[in-house]
Amino acid sequence: MEPSRPAADLDLRSVLEAHAQAAAELLAQPLRPVSDHLAGYVETIWAERPGAVWLTGWVRRDAGQEFPVVLADRRKYAGAMALACYERADLPPDAHAFVGLLQTDWQPGAETTDVFVFLGPELRQFIRSVSPLRLQDGPGFAAEFGRVQALCHAGRVNALRGAMLSGRSWLPDTAAVSGATVEAAVDEILALPGFGCFVHGWLLSPTKRLVRLSVKLADRVLHSLPGSLYFLPRPDLGAAAPKLPGLLDRAGFVAAMTGMLQPEDLVSPVLKAWFSDGTSVNFALEPQVVRRLGHAVPYEAALRFYPALANETFFADFAGAVRDEMAGRLAASQMLGTAPQAERYVIAILPPHPSDARLMVDQLALRLRGRDPLPAVALVAEQGMARAQLPLMADWVRTATGAPCALFTMDDTSKPFLALPAILDSLGARRFMVVGAGAFPDAAAWSGSLDRLMGEEEALSVLTATNGAALAGMVWTAANFRAHLATASPAVGATHGQAFLGPAARVAGRARMTALGGRPDRMLESVDAAAPAQGGSR
Amino acid sequence: MSIELDPGLQALLPVAIISHAHPSISKGGAEIAAHTLFQGLRALGIPAVFIAAVPLPLRDQLDLGADEYAVFHDPAAYDHLYQLGDAATLQQLRGILRETGARLLNFHHFMSFGINALRDLALTPDLRTVVTLHEFLAICHHHGQMVTRPHRSLCSMATESACGACFPELGWRRMGLRAELFRDSFAAVDHFIAPSQFLIDRFVQWGVPAARMGMIENGLARFIPEQDEGPAxxxxxxxxxxxxxxxxxxxxxxxxxxxxxxxxxxxxxxxxxxxxxxxxxxxxxxxxxxxxxxxxxxxxxxxxxxxxxxxxxxxxxxxxxxxxxxxxxxxxxxxxxxxxxxxxxxxxxxxxxxxxxxxxxxxxxxxxxxxxxxxxxxxxxxxxxxxxxxxxxAHIPQPFGPVEMARRYLQAFAAAARPGSADDGPTTTASPSSPMLDVALLRGQRKKRGT
Missing domain, CATH: 3.40.50.2000 (Glycogen Phosphorylase B;)
Structure with missing residues (x-):
C-alpha cells in the first residue's frame, strides 16, 4: 500500500481520466491535419511508463491547457493532456511554451518518426512532433521541468509537479522538481532474484520524515517490508551536512524489499523515498551499487544488515530463494568432448588447487593400474585452474591405466551430488564410485571402494575422512542414488554430503582431506537448517 | 681397471645413474656428484648409463657424452608442491631403460622426474632402485632446506603442524598429505644413500628405516692435487x-x-x-x-x-x-x-x-x-x-675421487640387489597419521608382481 498522495496529483488524475473517456468517443472522427489548424509543435518526448508520456514544446495561447486528444501515429490513440505554460522569447506573441503530461496508451516506438496530437473536443487544432523526433530521458526531462516550473503562469504546474512526484512516477532525481532539500545516496543494493533485495544507504531530509523506501530495478518495483526499515548513525556525513547535526544519528538506513526480481532485472536502479506527508522523491542510482548476492558477494553478506536474519519474518522467503538458486547452480555440469559409455565409473571430483588435482590423478592412476577389469574414469573440475589442466590429466589417466576417461566441469566441486544424476546419465553408468574434491583415500580405501564398484552390491557404501566424521566418497548404483535424491535433496551448505553418512556401510580405510567440506558459510548453514523436512538423513 | 662384482648385481647391469639435471646445463652439487659417480663406474669398467632430466627450453645447451641420455621435460607441467612429474617424462625414462636394459637405478634426486616416477619405477618388479639423498626436499617443502619461513630459523623436525605454520597458505592438511606421499613412495625404494650422517639421521627421524640407509661421501670430480705444505x-x-x-x-x-x-x-x-x-x-x-x-x-x-x-x-x-x-x-x-x-x-x-x-x-x-x-x-x-x-x-683428511666413490657405491648397489633388501620392517617413526598401511600394501603389490 502506498502512502497517501498529494491532493493536486489526485485532482489531475481525475481530470485526465475524464478527458480520456471523452477522447475515446472521438476516435471514430476523421482527422484532417490542415496546415491552417497547426497549433504548435512537440519538441521533446519522455515516455515515463505505459500510460504516461511527458512532452515539451509550444502551442498557441488559444488552444487551452487541458483537453481530450487523439494521437495519430500510423493508427489512432485516445488520450488526455494537461499543460503548464510559460513564456519563451523565441516564440510569436500568440504562442507560449509548455510542459505537459499525456495520458495515453501510445508510446513512441523505434518506428515512430512523426506524431500528430489533435486537440479535442473539436479535433480541428493539432500539434505535431518536430522532425526528427527528439526522445528525452527521465533525468533530462526532470532537469528541464525543474528549470521551467517557476516560469509557468498558466495551466496546472502544481498538479504536474505532483504527478511527477507521485508514487507512480519513477522519474529519476525528482528532488529538484519537488523543491525539497532532500539528499540521499545508496551504498549498496544486495539483490537476490526470487527474493528481492537489501538496501543500505543514507538520506538527509531537513523537513520531512522518511517512512518507507521503494526501489525500481529495470521495470520491477520493490517496496520495503513493513518493519524492516531501520536507521543508523552516519557521523561521516557531518562534514557534508554541518547544519543538520540532529539528523546524523539516523541518517543511515537499511531496508529489506521483496518482489519477483529476475536476474535480468538488476539494472537502472532508482530509489524512491516516501515521507510521512505522502510525498516521495526519487533518486537515480549508479548501476554499480547493485550487487547480486551469491555472485558478486556471498549470501552471508546479508548478515551485515540483518545479523539475526534467520529470525527475521522474511527469512523463509530469503532461504527459499537461496536454496533454489544454489540447487540450480549446483545441478549444472558441462561435458567436455564425448563421454565413453561404460557401466562402471570412477568419478574423481578434482579439487580446485592445481597441485591437489594433480595428486588426485596420480593416486587414481596408481590405484587403477593393473586392475582387471578396469572401470572407466570421469574427471570433474571447477572452471578454474583445474579445468585448464583437465585434458592433460585425462591423457595421464589414459596413458597410465588404459582406462577410458570422460571430462566434466561443474560450478562448485565441494558440492557435487546435485550434478551427479546428469553426469551419470551422460556416462551410461549403472554403478559408480565418487571421490570428493580434496579427499585422498589411502590404499585400503581405494582397494575396498574399487572392489565394491566392480561388484554387484546394491546398498550404499561410503568412504570417510581420517576423522571418520566427514564424507570423502561413496560407491552406489546410479538408480538408487537417483531415487535417494528424489526424496532427500542434499544440503547446499558445508554439510552437503553429510546426510549420506547416516546408516551407510563404511569402506575400510580412510581418506585424508585437504579441507573438510566446502568453505564454511553461516548463511548457507542457516538456509539448510530452514529447509522443509524432506526425509532428511537416510 | 676391473673389479669383482656380486652376482646379483652383475645380473642387473648396466647401472642407470639418474640425475635431475645434466652438468652441461647446471652445476649443482647433486648433478656433479651423480656424474662423478658415473665417471667412476666407467673407469672401473662397470656398464653404466647416465640419464639426466633436461628442461625442454634448454635442450640446445645440452652436451651429452658417451652412454649419456636425456629425458626432456616441460618445467611448466611439473608440480612443485607434491613433486609430481608428468606422464610423458616417465614414459621417456621407461623407454631409455628398456633400450639400455638398465635394471638397477640410482636416482640422484627425484626432482624433474617426479616422486611419482621414482615410485612407479620402484614398484616395477624387475627393477631395483637406490636413491641418493642430497637435501631434505622429501621432508621440507621450503627448498628442502629445513629452514623456517619466513624467519629462516633452523627447523629440527618436520611435523604437519610445523610445516603448516611455515606454509599457512597451503595448510597443515596438505603438508600431512605431502609427507604421506613421500613416505609411501620411499617405502618402495630398495636402498638410500646420503653423503652425510646428519642427512641420514634426519631421514631416519622422519621415518625411513635406518637399515635401508647408508652413508657415502661424495667424491670429487676433478683431479685432486697433491697437498702443498703451505708457507711456514x-x-x-x-x-x-x-x-x-x-x-x-x-x-x-x-x-x-x-x-x-x-x-x-x-x-x-x-x-x-x-x-x-x-x-x-x-x-x-x-x-x-x-x-x-x-x-x-x-x-x-x-x-x-x-x-x-x-x-x-x-x-x-x-x-x-x-x-x-x-x-x-x-x-x-x-x-x-x-x-x-x-x-x-x-x-x-x-x-x-x-x-x-x-x-x-x-x-x-x-x-x-x-x-x-x-x-x-x-x-x-x-x-x-x-x-x-x-x-x-696436520689433520686435514684426504678426499677421494670418482673411482673410490664408485667402489663404495657398488657395495651399496650389491646390497640393494639382494632379494628382500627393502623388506626391513616398519619405519622407525610412526606419525599420528602413520602411512604403515600404505607401505604394507605397496610392498604387497610389488611382491604380488613377482619379486
Missing part, C-alpha cells in the same frame, strides 16, 4: 681467508660481511688478514649487493673477486690459509669442504648440520655460531695463531 708460519705476514661459492644470504655471506666489520675494529687485525670472496653474485637482493660494494670499498682487507672457473678452485684455495663456509642452513656435505681438504686447507664453518659433521672442530677446522658475525670474527682472529693453523693442517 713464521714467514706469514698476512692470513688469507677465502669464501668459495654462490654469494647469497643463504650461504651466510652477510654473516661474513658482519664479521669483516667487527674485524676492522679489532686493533691490528686489519693489517694481518685478507678476506677474499670468490663467487657469483647473480640474483641477490639489491641491499645485499650494496652492502657488499660498500664494505669492499671501505675495508682494505675485504675483496670481492667475482666468479671463478671450477678448474681453478684448487689453486685459488691454496692461495688461502683457510676456507670459509658460513652457511646459515644445515648443508649436507658441501663440496667446497672436500675441495678445501683436497687443497690442504682447514675450514672455518658454521657449527651445524653437515658442516659440523664434515669439519671436526679444533681438528680439521673451526666452528662458529650460526649467523653470528661477531663469533666468526672472533674465530678468524683465533685462526691467525700459527700454532692453531699448524695443528689443523
Amino acid at each position: 708460519a713464521g714467514q706469514k705476514s698476512t692470513w688469507v681467508f677465502g669464501y668459495f661459492g654462490q654469494v647469497t644470504p643463504f650461504k651466510g655471506v652477510d654473516v661474513l660481511l658482519t664479521a669483516a666489520e667487527r674485524l676492522a675494529g679489532m686493533p691490528g687485525m686489519a693489517e694481518r688478514i685478507e678476506i677474499r670472496i670468490h663467487g657469483n653474485l647473480m640474483g641477490v637482493p639489491d641491499d645485499f649487493r650494496a652492502r657488499l660494494q660498500e664494505l669492499t670499498a671501505s675495508l682494505p682487507f675485504l675483496r670481492f673477486t667475482g666468479p671463478y672457473e671450477n678448474g681453478a678452485v684448487f689453486d685459488l684455495m691454496r692461495e688461502c690459509d683457510y676456507v670459509l663456509t658460513p652457511s646459515v642452513w644445515w648443508e649436507n656435505s658441501p663440496v667446497v669442504i672436500q675441495e678445501a681438504y683436497a687443497a690442504g686447507r682447514p675450514v672455518i664453518c658454521t657449527g651445524i648440520g653437515g658442516m659440523a659433521e664434515k669439519v671436526r672442530n679444533g681438528v680439521t677446522g673451526l666452528h662458529f655460531r650460526r649467523g653470528d658475525g661477531n663469533d666468526l670474527a672472533r674465530i678468524i682472529a683465533t685462526a691467525t695463531d700459527p700454532a692453531t693453523h699448524a695443528a689443523l693442517l
Whole structure:
C-alpha cells in the first residue's frame, strides 16, 4: 500500500481520466491535419511508463491547457493532456511554451518518426512532433521541468509537479522538481532474484520524515517490508551536512524489499523515498551499487544488515530463494568432448588447487593400474585452474591405466551430488564410485571402494575422512542414488554430503582431506537448517 | 681397471645413474656428484648409463657424452608442491631403460622426474632402485632446506603442524598429505644413500628405516692435487681467508660481511688478514649487493673477486690459509669442504648440520655460531695463531675421487640387489597419521608382481 498522495496529483488524475473517456468517443472522427489548424509543435518526448508520456514544446495561447486528444501515429490513440505554460522569447506573441503530461496508451516506438496530437473536443487544432523526433530521458526531462516550473503562469504546474512526484512516477532525481532539500545516496543494493533485495544507504531530509523506501530495478518495483526499515548513525556525513547535526544519528538506513526480481532485472536502479506527508522523491542510482548476492558477494553478506536474519519474518522467503538458486547452480555440469559409455565409473571430483588435482590423478592412476577389469574414469573440475589442466590429466589417466576417461566441469566441486544424476546419465553408468574434491583415500580405501564398484552390491557404501566424521566418497548404483535424491535433496551448505553418512556401510580405510567440506558459510548453514523436512538423513 | 662384482648385481647391469639435471646445463652439487659417480663406474669398467632430466627450453645447451641420455621435460607441467612429474617424462625414462636394459637405478634426486616416477619405477618388479639423498626436499617443502619461513630459523623436525605454520597458505592438511606421499613412495625404494650422517639421521627421524640407509661421501670430480705444505708460519705476514661459492644470504655471506666489520675494529687485525670472496653474485637482493660494494670499498682487507672457473678452485684455495663456509642452513656435505681438504686447507664453518659433521672442530677446522658475525670474527682472529693453523693442517683428511666413490657405491648397489633388501620392517617413526598401511600394501603389490 502506498502512502497517501498529494491532493493536486489526485485532482489531475481525475481530470485526465475524464478527458480520456471523452477522447475515446472521438476516435471514430476523421482527422484532417490542415496546415491552417497547426497549433504548435512537440519538441521533446519522455515516455515515463505505459500510460504516461511527458512532452515539451509550444502551442498557441488559444488552444487551452487541458483537453481530450487523439494521437495519430500510423493508427489512432485516445488520450488526455494537461499543460503548464510559460513564456519563451523565441516564440510569436500568440504562442507560449509548455510542459505537459499525456495520458495515453501510445508510446513512441523505434518506428515512430512523426506524431500528430489533435486537440479535442473539436479535433480541428493539432500539434505535431518536430522532425526528427527528439526522445528525452527521465533525468533530462526532470532537469528541464525543474528549470521551467517557476516560469509557468498558466495551466496546472502544481498538479504536474505532483504527478511527477507521485508514487507512480519513477522519474529519476525528482528532488529538484519537488523543491525539497532532500539528499540521499545508496551504498549498496544486495539483490537476490526470487527474493528481492537489501538496501543500505543514507538520506538527509531537513523537513520531512522518511517512512518507507521503494526501489525500481529495470521495470520491477520493490517496496520495503513493513518493519524492516531501520536507521543508523552516519557521523561521516557531518562534514557534508554541518547544519543538520540532529539528523546524523539516523541518517543511515537499511531496508529489506521483496518482489519477483529476475536476474535480468538488476539494472537502472532508482530509489524512491516516501515521507510521512505522502510525498516521495526519487533518486537515480549508479548501476554499480547493485550487487547480486551469491555472485558478486556471498549470501552471508546479508548478515551485515540483518545479523539475526534467520529470525527475521522474511527469512523463509530469503532461504527459499537461496536454496533454489544454489540447487540450480549446483545441478549444472558441462561435458567436455564425448563421454565413453561404460557401466562402471570412477568419478574423481578434482579439487580446485592445481597441485591437489594433480595428486588426485596420480593416486587414481596408481590405484587403477593393473586392475582387471578396469572401470572407466570421469574427471570433474571447477572452471578454474583445474579445468585448464583437465585434458592433460585425462591423457595421464589414459596413458597410465588404459582406462577410458570422460571430462566434466561443474560450478562448485565441494558440492557435487546435485550434478551427479546428469553426469551419470551422460556416462551410461549403472554403478559408480565418487571421490570428493580434496579427499585422498589411502590404499585400503581405494582397494575396498574399487572392489565394491566392480561388484554387484546394491546398498550404499561410503568412504570417510581420517576423522571418520566427514564424507570423502561413496560407491552406489546410479538408480538408487537417483531415487535417494528424489526424496532427500542434499544440503547446499558445508554439510552437503553429510546426510549420506547416516546408516551407510563404511569402506575400510580412510581418506585424508585437504579441507573438510566446502568453505564454511553461516548463511548457507542457516538456509539448510530452514529447509522443509524432506526425509532428511537416510 | 676391473673389479669383482656380486652376482646379483652383475645380473642387473648396466647401472642407470639418474640425475635431475645434466652438468652441461647446471652445476649443482647433486648433478656433479651423480656424474662423478658415473665417471667412476666407467673407469672401473662397470656398464653404466647416465640419464639426466633436461628442461625442454634448454635442450640446445645440452652436451651429452658417451652412454649419456636425456629425458626432456616441460618445467611448466611439473608440480612443485607434491613433486609430481608428468606422464610423458616417465614414459621417456621407461623407454631409455628398456633400450639400455638398465635394471638397477640410482636416482640422484627425484626432482624433474617426479616422486611419482621414482615410485612407479620402484614398484616395477624387475627393477631395483637406490636413491641418493642430497637435501631434505622429501621432508621440507621450503627448498628442502629445513629452514623456517619466513624467519629462516633452523627447523629440527618436520611435523604437519610445523610445516603448516611455515606454509599457512597451503595448510597443515596438505603438508600431512605431502609427507604421506613421500613416505609411501620411499617405502618402495630398495636402498638410500646420503653423503652425510646428519642427512641420514634426519631421514631416519622422519621415518625411513635406518637399515635401508647408508652413508657415502661424495667424491670429487676433478683431479685432486697433491697437498702443498703451505708457507711456514713464521714467514706469514698476512692470513688469507677465502669464501668459495654462490654469494647469497643463504650461504651466510652477510654473516661474513658482519664479521669483516667487527674485524676492522679489532686493533691490528686489519693489517694481518685478507678476506677474499670468490663467487657469483647473480640474483641477490639489491641491499645485499650494496652492502657488499660498500664494505669492499671501505675495508682494505675485504675483496670481492667475482666468479671463478671450477678448474681453478684448487689453486685459488691454496692461495688461502683457510676456507670459509658460513652457511646459515644445515648443508649436507658441501663440496667446497672436500675441495678445501683436497687443497690442504682447514675450514672455518658454521657449527651445524653437515658442516659440523664434515669439519671436526679444533681438528680439521673451526666452528662458529650460526649467523653470528661477531663469533666468526672472533674465530678468524683465533685462526691467525700459527700454532692453531699448524695443528689443523696436520689433520686435514684426504678426499677421494670418482673411482673410490664408485667402489663404495657398488657395495651399496650389491646390497640393494639382494632379494628382500627393502623388506626391513616398519619405519622407525610412526606419525599420528602413520602411512604403515600404505607401505604394507605397496610392498604387497610389488611382491604380488613377482619379486
